[in-house]
Amino acid sequence: MVSNSGDDQRLTVVIFGASGDLTRRKLAPALFHLYKTGALPKMCHFVGVARSEMDDESFRSALVEGAEEILAYDHEAWDEFAGKITYIRGSSTDDESLKRIDQAVSGYCSDGSTDNRIYYMALAPSLYTGTLQALGRCGMLEESSGYRRVVVEKPFGTNLKSAQALNEVVHSVLNESQVFRIDHYLGKETVQNLLVFRFANTIFEPLWNRNYVDHVQISVLESLDTEGRAGYYDGAGVLRDMMQSHLLQLLALVAMEPPATGGSDALRNEKAKVLQSVSKYETDSAAINSVRGQYVGYRDEEGVAESSSTATFGAIRLYVNNWRWQGVPFFVRSGKALAEKSSEISVQFRAPPHTIFDTHGAEVTPNLLQISIQPHEGVHLTFENKKPGTRMGTAPERLEYHFPAQVIRDSYERLLLDAVEGDQSLFTRSDEIEMSWQIIDPFVEAWQNSLKSQLYPYEKGTMGPETADEFLGENRVWYGHGSEL
Ligand code: BG6
Numbered sequence: 068m069v070s071n072s073g074d075d076q077r078l079t080v081v082i083f084g085a086s087g088d089l090t091r092r093k094l095a096p097a098l099f100h101l102y103k104t105g106a107l108p109k110m111c112h113f114v115g116v117a118r119s120e121m122d123d124e125s126f127r128s129a130l131v132e133g134a135e136e137i138l139a140y141d142h143e144a145w146d147e148f149a150g151k152i153t154y155i156r157g158s159s160t161d162d163e164s165l166k167r168i169d170q171a172v173s174g175y176c177s178d179g180s181t182d183n184r185i186y187y188m189a190l191a192p193s194l195y196t197g198t199l200q201a202l203g204r205c206g207m208l209e210e211s212s213g214y215r216r217v218v219v220e221k222p223f224g225t226n227l228k229s230a231q232a233l234n235e236v237v238h239s240v241l242n243e244s245q246v247f248r249i250d251h252y253l254g255k256e257t258v259q260n261l262l263v264f265r266f267a268n269t270i271f272e273p274l275w276n277r278n279y280v281d282h283v284q285i286s287v288l289e290s291l292d293t294e295g296r297a298g299y300y301d302g303a304g305v306l307r308d309m310m311q312s313h314l315l316q317l318l319a320l321v322a323m324e325p326p327a328t329g330g331s332d333a334l335r336n337e338k339a340k341v342l343q344s345v346s347k348y349e350t351d352s353a354a355i356n357s358v359r360g361q362y363v364g365y366r367d368e369e370g371v372a373e374s375s376s377t378a379t380f381g382a383i384r385l386y387v388n389n390w391r392w393q394g395v396p397f398f399v400r401s402g403k404a405l406a407e408k409s410s411e412i413s414v415q416f417r418a419p420p421h422t423i424f425d426t427h428g429a430e431v432t433p434n435l436l437q438i439s440i441q442p443h444e445g446v447h448l449t450f451e452n453k454k455p456g457t458r459m460g461t462a463p464e465r466l467e468y469h470f471p472a473q474v475i476r477d478s479y480e481r482l483l484l485d486a487v488e489g490d491q492s493l494f495t496r497s498d499e500i501e502m503s504w505q506i507i508d509p510f511v512e513a514w515q516n517s518l519k520s521q522l523y524p525y526e527k528g529t530m531g532p533e534t535a536d537e538f539l540g541e542n543r544v545w546y547g548h549g550s551e552l
Contacts, residue, residue, distance in 0.1 A: 077110040077180040077213075078487060079172045083159040083198060084190035085115030085126070089220070091133040093251075094189065097479040099134050102151075103144045106484055108183075112175055113152045116159060116168060126154035159190060160197035165205045173212075182213035185486055192222055196236050203240030210245075218247040218486055221312045222303065223495070226511065227504040234497045243497060247486045252313040252410075253493040254478025254485075256470060257440040261320050261412070262334075264438070264446065271436070272325070274416065276391045281433060282539075283397045284413040284546055285317050287440075292362065292404040292527065293379070298370030304377040305359075306514070309401040311507040315342065316495065317440075318397055321412055322387045331492035335499065342502035344389040353509035354519035356384040360532035362404040363524050376515075376522050379403045380531040382538055383510055398539060404527040410440035413546040424461055430542070432463040437546060445469035 080098065082090055101107050115126050127149045134145060155171060157164025176182040186202065188195060199217070202208050208215045219237075224230025237246055252258055265271060274280070287309055293300040300308060319338035326333035348356060360380035365371060380402030387397065416434040424431070435449040445468045454460035485493055513520050523532035530545070539545065 074109075075180050076108045076183060077112075077176055078108045078183045078185070079112045079114060079175060080185045080187060080483075081114045081116060081168060081172065082187045082189055083116050084188065084194075085154070086117035086119040086121065086129070087189055089189045090115065091130055093133070093477065093479045094187065094483070095130040096134045097477055097483050099145065099148050100476070100480055101484055101487075102148050103141065107487060110175075110180060111151060112172070114168065114172065115152065115154045116157055116164070117154075118156065118158055120156065121154050123152065123154050127152050159188075160194060160201050162201060162205055165201055165207060169205060169207050176212065184213065185216045185218060185483075187218045188220060190220075192220075192225075195219065195233060199236050199240050208240050208245070214245070214489070215241075216245050216247055216486055216489070217241060218249055218483075220249055222307055223248055223312075223500050224504060225303075225307060226508050227501060230500050230504050234501065237497070244489075244491070246494075246497075247482075247491060248495040248497075248500060249482055250312050250316050250493075250495050251478045251482065252316055252440075253495075254480075254482040255440055255444075256475050256478075256481075257438065257444045258317065258320065259481075259493070260444075260446075260470075261317075261438060266325050275414075277393055277395050279416050280395050281415045281417045282395060282543065283318075283321060284411075284415070285314055285321070285397065285399045286413075286545065286547060287314055287317075287401040287410040288405045288407055288530075288547060289401075289403045290405055290408040290528075292365070293368060295369075297365075297368040300379075301371045301375055301377050304511075304514075305379060305381040305401050305403070306507050306510050310381065310383065310399060310510075311503050312495075314399045314401055315345075315503045315506060316499075317412060318345070318385065318387075318399060319499070321414070322392055322397070324391070329492075331490060331494075334492050335496045339496065339498050339502065341387060341389075342499055342506065344387050344392075345502075345506050346386045346388065347505055348509045348513075350509055350513045350517050351519050353383075353513035354517035357510055357513065357520065358382045358523065358532065358535045358538045359514050359520065360402065360523045360525045360535070362402075362527050364527060365404075378514060378522065380405070380525060380535070381510075381514075382531075382535045384538070385506070396540075398545075400531075400535065400545065402531045406528050406530050407547060409442065409547055411547065412438040412440065414438075415543070415546075424459055427460075431461060435546065439469075443469055444472075444475055 155168050224233050319341045322341045323337040326337045359378035362379050365379055366375050382400040385397045414436040418433040419431055422431050431451055437447040439445050448466045449463050451461045452464040454462045523534050525532045
């Protein structure tokens, strides 16, 4: 790892595709807050690159909007930060533009300071290959004067083949240690808490297996629709947009073995082992092990094909075929335009094998552990308790812990800082990406071509097609943040 602390260390973050929404909404506010709190090296610069006609001033003003909330209490700090922002008009795939950028960045280091750089690809994925090749050609990835790290946004490929091809390009110009494939879910406080919860406590780990767990649910539900991104979304759908990345990463963290150390290799090795063990279905089995839906009105959106069969909702059933999890279904669900926005992992334990209590025919409620990723970040544990009164009866009660809202920072902040510090733990390695596509590709194929797969319409503001409820099987229900006891 190249050191990035010390008085002679200079950092430049170059954002390609800087005129886009991501820079304004996520990257600029995150970098600003990191800068303001002194987390970045003292000598740092931010260079926005895009094709739009803008100068430094107009670029800086365009970023203010994203930082508004933070600005509300600190104009002075913003002005200082904005002074470090430069805009260079150009194209990330064009040598002439890159040379201008290279010259400008090298110029900052004319005092002999170390020229550390992060290139952030906030670009359309179709530009990744050309940009990486051009950066390589122009010698901008060589690490003789400082480190060079590249942050790549999702989606990384659109299937196994394209992800492999992209990884090949990546590895032709970079070492894996220079690549930071971002999945913003891994930067969420509660997702990292999953590691702490599992591996800094002893009480859950002995139960975390097929002997005690009935099934696991991983749900990322959104109330918003495609929000004007239908042009992109129609080619991606819920499988490529959410499941291949965010949801499978969550599954890997829930199901993995305890890593031997806290380092990024140990963690990523364990995640990769889980992904390797997850069911890879034949097309028809993928159809049977999934439900897909599309909200009513989706086809009327701009950028959506009139007869589009793109799924805006999906639920899939996966198995982790190893000693710990054999036979335990993992239900993975995500959708847009639903009744609520909530991301949650629910581990439902088995019901007691025998009850001595008179429950008047009702089942004793099995224990349930819910890890609420958002909103109301925290953990809930449901257990049976005596119903107060003169008779013996049982009722479920819930223990809850919630993080105080003010401690939750945006995930980009954490991930950008990790990239600056060279910590790859929360970034996806090339093998994980490829294995995730191996899991998802059969569903994509089934949803396009299998006669066993049907697209169910659902009304906006509901919880998706009703078929998804039956999909869970008897005595199981979907849990959500709205699910009260
Ligand atoms: C992105 C998807 O990766 O994640 C979006 O492309 C989705 O479609 C978003 O809305 C959800 O992220 P979050 O953090 O709001 O749950």
